[in-house]
Amino acid sequence: MAEPLFSLNDVSFSYQGSIAGLNGLDLAVARGERTAIIGANGTGKSTLLTLLDALIFPQKGRFTFAGKEITPRVMNDAAFQREFRKKVGFVFQNPDIQLFCPTVKEDILFGPLQLGVPVPEINRRLKSAVERLRLAPLLERSPHQLSIGEKKKAAIASVLVIEPEVLLLDEPTAGLDPQTVRDIIAVLQEAHEAGRTVVMATHDLHIVEEIADVIHVFGNNRTIIRSGAPEEILADTEFLQKHNLVHTHVHRHLHAHHAHVH
Amino acid sequence: MKDPIRSFIQQAIVPEIFHSGHTPKLSGRTGGVLEKTVLRVVDFLKATVENDALASRTGFLQGTDPRIKCLSVVLLLGCALLTKSIVELALLYAACVTLAVFSSISLLFFLERTLLFIPLFSFFIVIPAIFNVITPGESVLSFKAFGAGLTITRQGIDSALIFFMRVLASVSLTILVMLTTRHHVLLRTLRIFKVPRLFVMTMSMCYRYIFLLLDVLHNTFIAIKSRVGYVTSAKTGRMLVAANMAGMWLRSYRLYGQVYDAMVSRGYTGEPIVLDNFKPHAGDYLLLAASLFTLIGTLWLNRFFR
Numbered sequence: 001m002a003e004p005l006f007s008l009n010d011v012s013f014s015y016q017g018s019i020a021g022l023n024g025l026d027l028a029v030a031r032g033e034r035t036a037i038i039g040a041n042g043t044g045k046s047t048l049l050t051l052l053d054a055l056i057f058p059q060k061g062r063f064t065f066a067g068k069e070i071t072p073r074v075m076n077d078a079a080f081q082r083e084f085r086k087k088v089g090f091v092f093q094n095p096d097i098q099l100f101c102p103t104v105k106e107d108i109l110f111g112p113l114q115l116g117v118p119v120p121e122i123n124r125r126l127k128s129a130v131e132r133l134r135l136a137p138l139l140e141r142s143p144h145q146l147s148i149g150e151k152k153k154a155a156i157a158s159v160l161v162i163e164p165e166v167l168l169l170d171e172p173t174a175g176l177d178p179q180t181v182r183d184i185i186a187v188l189q190e191a192h193e194a195g196r197t198v199v200m201a202t203h204d205l206h207i208v209e210e211i212a213d214v215i216h217v218f219g220n221n222r223t224i225i226r227s228g229a230p231e232e233i234l235a236d237t238e239f240l241q242k243h244n245l246v247h248t249h250v251h252r253h254l255h256a257h258h259a260h261v262h
Numbered sequence: 263m264k265d266p267i268r269s270f271i272q273q274a275i276v277p278e279i280f281h282s283g284h285t286p287k288l289s290g291r292t293g294g295v296l297e298k299t300v301l302r303v304v305d306f307l308k309a310t311v312e313n314d315a316l317a318s319r320t321g322f323l324q325g326t327d328p329r330i331k332c333l334s335v336v337l338l339l340g341c342a343l344l345t346k347s348i349v350e351l352a353l354l355y356a357a358c359v360t361l362a363v364f365s366s367i368s369l370l371f372f373l374e375r376t377l378l379f380i381p382l383f384s385f386f387i388v389i390p391a392i393f394n395v396i397t398p399g400e401s402v403l404s405f406k407a408f409g410a411g412l413t414i415t416r417q418g419i420d421s422a423l424i425f426f427m428r429v430l431a432s433v434s435l436t437i438l439v440m441l442t443t444r445h446h447v448l449l450r451t452l453r454i455f456k457v458p459r460l461f462v463m464t465m466s467m468c469y470r471y472i473f474l475l476l477d478v479l480h481n482t483f484i485a486i487k488s489r490v491g492y493v494t495s496a497k498t499g500r501m502l503v504a505a506n507m508a509g510m511w512l513r514s515y516r517l518y519g520q521v522y523d524a525m526v527s528r529g530y531t532g533e534p535i536v537l538d539n540f541k542p543h544a545g546d547y548l549l550l551a552a553s554l555f556t557l558i559g560t561l562w563l564n565r566f567f568r
Contacts, residue, residue: 078531085529092527096477097520102314102444106536114529123564144477162528164535208319 003067004028005197006052007164011061013047021047023222024061029199034192036208036230037217040244045201046093048218049168052199053090086115089164091202093171095151099143104154105134107143109181113160122161129157149180150160155213156187167191169200173207185211205245209234219243316441321365323442326549327542328451331443333418334553335435341553341560342431350560351427358434365442375441376434384429391425392418452537463532475514482506 006029013021022044029035037259050056051063052071065084076080078124083151092098098144101107108129112122129144130136133153143151152172159167167188173181181204184185188198188211202208209230217233228232233239240246317324323331342354355376362372390396392414399417406412439448449462486502 048401050523053527055527076403081531085527092520094520097517098524100521100524101446104438106446110525110530111528114531116535158528 002030005031005033005066006115006199007062007064008051008058009062011051011058012036013051013056014060016050020044020222021056022051022058025223027216027224029197030090032192032197034198034211034213036212036215037199037218038203038205038215038245039201040220043218043220044222045218046170047222047229049090049170049199049201052166052168053088054084055090055245061166082115085111086162087165088099088168089162089166090168091156091159091170093174095148095155096143097144098155098158099151101139102142103140104143104146105139107154108135108139108158111158115162117162125161125163129160132160132190133157133183142221150204152176153180156184160187160191163213164196166197166199169202170197172200173202173204181207205240208218216241217245268482313441314444317368317444319366321367321442322545323361323365323438325543326442327540327546328443329454329540330542330546330550331439332448332451332455334549335439337550337553337557338435339432341557342428342435344557344561344564346424346564347396348419348423348427351424351431354431354556355434358431358438361438362441367440367441372434372441374438375437376430380433381426381430385422385426388422388425392422394418397421405442410477445483446536453533475517478513478517479510482510 005104006027008025008027011025011027012023015021019128020065025044025048029049036048037048039045047056051058054065054075057063057070057072057075065088068074070084075084099107101110105126108126109122110160112125117125120209130139135150135153135157138146138150138154146154156169156172169188172184172188176184185207188200191198192211198211200211212230215230216232226239237246336359340356342351345351345354358376359369359372363369367443394401394413394415397415397418399415401413402416402419404411404415449465452462452465453459483506486506
């Protein structure tokens with residue numbers, strides 16, 4: 001069996017030494033695989049993505065990327081860090097913290113410039129990302145002027161231009177209108193077709209089947225409580241309800257009450 | 263023509279209530295603290311957006327290579343510090359005003375920026391120096407105050423004027439650079455001149471997260487107002503602001519971490535890299551030569567005539 005791209009063995013992490021983030025987590029993500037992380041609020045999904053992006057490190061357990069253990073000391077090696085950042089791109093949940101430059105264009109260019117991508121190549125990638133996400137009219141605007149959907153697309157473009165092997169996305173479709181959700185799904189599908197590995201945390205179960213090969217469900221104990229194929233897990237309504245991922249919605253059709261899960 | 267900055271502020275930043283007919287007045291004691299806090303936040307955002315918009319305009323200094331612009335300003339700052347002539351300082355200020363005009367900066371805006379606050383503050387500081395108690399010399403005016411005789415001396419007036427003009431010229435030169443250079447380009451230029459990375463990184467981080475912090479601040483005070491209403495006593499207002507300070511600090515600390523993480527995630531290592539097409543033109547070298555000539559002239563005048 002091929003070596004997983006990401007491998008976590010018995011990984012634990014807590015904030016300020018007391019607030020649990022991850023608790024004895026085991027996870028393997030294969031190269032080119034599309035992984036969806038689902039779970040109720042506060043179960044550790046964002047913490048996991050932050051760890052996969054080597055912004056935090058396990059306090060217990062072992063985390064490897066492409067066979068190499070990721071530790072603060074390893075990430076302090078400038079050459080390795082640069083290679084890692086070229087390979088792994090992270091779209092944060094809150095686009096406001098990711099868009100920190102005076103204009104959208106500068107924000108999109110930020111990553112490739114820091115990573116030493118040659119300018120003609122940067123311009124080619126910029127053109128491609130802008131066309132793909134229809135961002136041309138927004139390029140010279142300040143990120144503060146954008147709507148949430150536009151910000152999200154700009155944040156995704158700012159990571160796509162790095163052309164990473166791995167895309168980590170934290171709630172990429174949360175709070176967006178249907179058309180923007182479709183745009184983002186299309187981008188993720190293209191990324192998959194291009195052979196990229198996609199790891200996404202989401203609450204949006206409607207899109208999971210479309211964009212994931214495997215689902216990991218996080219429980220309140222801040223570790224994975226179940227893994228499997230989307231069709232298998234999404235069919236288990238009782239399990240999803242128990243873990244706060246769907247609810248039964250009752251509404252009226254003329255004179256009759258109708259109940260179904262959301 | 264509609265001003266794009268004003269339009270942006272009205273549409274995107276300033277809450278509608280501040281532009282509608284319902285704008286509450288800053289009235290005496292009631293609600294003053296909350297009102298003022300929100301309005302100061304909006305003012306700051308407005309000023310920052312205006313600065314960035316000015317730096318993006320087409321103008322003489324905006325088109326100048328930032329390295330040459332900064333070097334020229336450093337040379338001219340040297341003139342301002344070394345000269346002992348009020349006329350030379352006045353000429354330097356006049357040059358700043360001329361450069362501002364040729365750089366599409368409104369004259370009124372520039373005068374307001376340069377003449378208020380720091381120069382005015384320095385003027386008040388230097389007032390004691392005009393009296394014979396500090397600067398003895400040729401009497402210009404004598405009078406009695408609080409039972410004691412005071413004399414204003416010509417030498418005192420001269421030294422006070424030189425100090426005031428020196429501050430004015432220095433502040434004007436610095437403001438010119440800040441208004442005509444985009445923030446990240448300025449930081450990049452500072453690194454070219456070997457300004458320590460830690461200093462540049464701190465400045466860079468401040469700029470990046472200050473908008474987020476202001477946004478949090480703005481929303482927090484709007485949320486407070488939505489619950490306590492516009493009419494609160496000054497005391498209650500102060501208590502509410504004080505009670506939120508700690509929370510604000512913690513939130514700002516968290517934001518700082520998140521923004522930094524977002525930068526590191528995309529390869530930032532403390533060295534700002536921008537798409538700088540720094541290409542000096544003939545006019546840029548002319549500015550540098552003129553600045554160098556002014557500095558040499560100042561040194562020469564100091565050496566042989568003063």
